[in-house]
Amino acid sequence: MIRNTYIDIAENDLQYLESVLKTGNTFYNQLAVQCQQVAEKFLKGYLDRTVLEEDVSDLLRKHNMKKIASKLNDMHPGLKLDTVGLAYLTDFYFDARYPGDDFYTVSKEEFEKCLSIMYDTVEKLKSLD
Numbered sequence: 001m002i003r004n005t006y007i008d009i010a011e012n013d014l015q016y017l018e019s020v021l022k023t024g025n026t027f028y029n030q031l032a033v034q035c036q037q038v039a040e041k042f043l044k045g046y047l048d049r050t051v052l053e054e055d056v057s058d059l060l061r062k063h064n065m066k067k068i069a070s071k072l073n074d075m076h077p078g079l080k081l082d083t084v085g086l087a088y089l090t091d092f093y094f095d096a097r098y099p100g101d102d103f104y105t106v107s108k109e110e111f112e113k114c115l116s117i118m119y120d121t122v123e124k125l126k127s128l129d
Contacts (some may be wrong), residue, residue: 016034022043032089040068
């Protein structure tokens with residue numbers, strides 16, 4: 001059973017992504033979106049866990065990983081989350097999922113960049129434990 005926290009849900013999403021990758025799946029749009037979801041939930045989880053004396057509910061309701069990462073970087077100067085990479089990853093949340101002028105087909109190389117940004121983010125956040 002998954003506990004009802006951002007971090008527990010993020011861990012479950014990461015395990016799901018890793019199990020899908022083991023199958024050789026090449027649906028890069030969906031994989032990139034999953035990377036974005038894992039990174040976002042970990043960021044929100046650590047923000048929710050570490051910011052106790054300030055209302056961060058607005059950040060928790062939105063999908064702006066760059067702002068969340070900047071807030072965490074301000075609180076933990078040694079963290080050095082990649083805000084540029086996270087802004088790149090954020091674009092896939094909508095652009096790889098929905099039709100329209102901004103729809104985008106993700107290449108293998110772009111997915112690998114998404115995966116790298118996600119793992120970098122997760123590893124840095126877990127260093128706070």
